[in-house]
Amino acid sequence: MHKLRRNFIILLFVVLVVLMGVGFYLLNNSNAALGHKCIGLSVAGGFFVLMPTFIYHRWKDRKVADYMLTDESFKRMKAYNESKPSEKQ
Numbered sequence: 001m002h003k004l005r006r007n008f009i010i011l012l013f014v015v016l017v018v019l020m021g022v023g024f025y026l027l028n029n030s031n032a033a034l035g036h037k038c039i040g041l042s043v044a045g046g047f048f049v050l051m052p053t054f055i056y057h058r059w060k061d062r063k064v065a066d067y068m069l070t071d072e073s074f075k076r077m078k079a080y081n082e083s084k085p086s087e088k089q
Contacts, residue, residue, distance in 0.1 A: 005057050012050050016042045 023038030 005053070009050065009054055009057060012045070012053070016046050016050060019045075 019038050020042040023035045023040075023042060025035070026032070026038060027035030
């Protein structure tokens with residue numbers, strides 16, 4: 001499942017980049033209205049589909065508590081800073 005999600009993200013990224021490239025090509029050469037639509041679809045797809053899928057893929061098996069500032073994390077930071085040799089000159 002991990003590989004499938006990863007491959008979907010990569011494929012979607014490539015499709016959106018190609019769509020944006022086609023949009024810029026059409027914008028500069030032949031059909032500006034269709035070019036704007038292609039660029040807009042690629043940006044919307046990246047924003048509404050690619051980014052949430054990527055964020056879900058990266059954060060799926062992580063504990064959010066490890067990234068929160070709690071009393072325990074402050075105690076660990078304080079203990080770590082006190083265990084380091086002082087940098088007095």
